[in-house]
Amino acid sequence: MATTRNFLKAHASRIAAIALVCCGALLSGCAGNISNVSETSTQGHMQAQAPVRPDNIYVYTFDSNADNVKVDNGGVMKKLQSHLGGSSVDEQRDAEANKVRDEVANEIVHQLQSMNLRAIRSDVPAPADQNVLIVQGNFDTIDAGNRRRRMLIGLGAGKSEVSSSVQILYKPAGGTPRLLQSFDANADSGKAPGMVETAGVGAAAGSIATAAVAGAGLHGISETKRAGTSADAKRLGDAVAKQIAQIGVANGWLSTQVIKGS
Template sequence: MNQGVNQGVSQASVQAQVRADVIYVYSFDASPDQVKLDSGMGQKLKTMAAGGSAASEQAQTAREAREQVSDEIVRKLQLMGLHAVRADGPVPADSNALIVEGGFQKIDEGTRRRRLLVGLGAGKSEVRASVQIMYKPANGSPVLLRSFSADADSGHMPGVAETAGVGAAAGHLAESAAADSGLHGMSEAKRDSISADAARLGDSIAKQVAAAISANGWMPVGQAG
């Protein structure tokens, strides 16, 4: 059972003379048209029953992904003992600060039905973002420390077709699915959403931020893990 988090990293080594006192994390850019909604009929019926539209659901999913990623980055950095905060406006001119910002490249809900029934990564959900980490000295201009791309997905949890066993082999997949889908579905619902992917992405980005800080000698290497 793997939950994918992949990174491609490029780094500009910049040794700042003064350590950053605070880490400002901005909400990542995201637009509704980047969101690929679950194409399953069940999800479509759910949207219709709620009186919504695909456009409104895309907008809501984009907003939630932005908030989830930024909140998770801040939470994980704070757990490392670092002074990290969400930011909405300009960085104070007199601050020695790190700035974390970026933009989503992909927000894909996948197809939950395929994840549940097939597994092996079929229908997986996925989020991907480009990220920039910059250092801004007090009364100075930001300098790029590191830029990279990162993505997270719902992984490769086995589907009902894989776990149905003898019942499926005897041609009774529906009966086996009925027996298995309850616990399987509850487990899947907790980990296959865009929100869960965004949390994993935020965790991955926080580790990269800590690594950039460590590379500049501002925190012990072991603390960046």
């Protein structure tokens, strides 16, 4: 027992530094998630009305342009993996775009279904005899950013980002689709501090190496959860689904309680 007390006393400054770094990394991960959600933006205005609850909501995969897709090729390992895999930059862009397109569409459907709405992912025209909402859009940006810069520097350096222009159309049974609302949606990995920023606490106590190692592990965990195009795609899909839900509330066929419970 005395030995333990002596150890803690002798290494108090180092333990305190590591604890502060760990707390800082964890808090930066949480703060990043909160700010990311709040930064996910939707802007638009109503152009028509959907007075009848739709029989189904058809979610179409958003279009993308290869020129708007950026992959993470930073770091030796990334370049080595690309070289060994034999994939060209164009192939990597296509793969990244297809992944994000699927993830956003699936997340929109998932969130709408959690609100007890009949959402269907589709690639065919909606049936003529149904009252439906049609969700379609285009990706303006799919940027994987640079994971190494996010982990080391943070504060927005190397951030990942996914943004899109979205159109919601309403088609009454036997009628033609008309634009209900258009808006922009954006999600990114935020501005959480990186290892260099949080390791400064350890440096002040003379234990930067230990602090950096502790910070690296926790940053790796939080970075994986809140950064990258997959995480951004989920946040963007959530934002689009919430915007659609607001349309339902405005037209009287969806309760605000349903949105709160989703």
